[in-house]
Amino acid sequence: MDGIEVEVVEGRTRSNRRARSVLGAHLQIRPYSPDPALREPHVNVELSPKEVIELDAEGLARFIDQLEAQCEALREIHGRLLAAQDDRAA
Known part of the structure; x- marks a missing residue:
């Protein structure tokens, strides 16, 4: 991949x-x-x-879970970034 x-x-x-x-x-x-x-x-x-x-298969599953958690955290900080940009533009 x-x-x-x-x-x-x-x-x-x-x-x-x-x-x-x-x-x-x-x-x-x-x-x-x-x-x-x-x-x-x-x-x-x-x-x-x-x-x-x-x-291995178990380690890959753990890594995928960690990436999913990291993606959720990135989505949260993305929302905060958008809010900060809106505040700054106002």
């Missing part, structure tokens, strides 16, 4: 902006891995191009 493209700003100057894919996911099995856990089917979730977390 492809990730979503976001614009990332590095540093406080905000001058260095670039597009980056985040939260891509891929089913993985490494049958010859020295780590027995990686021989089992698991999902790699790409937090960013250089950061990957490896999750």
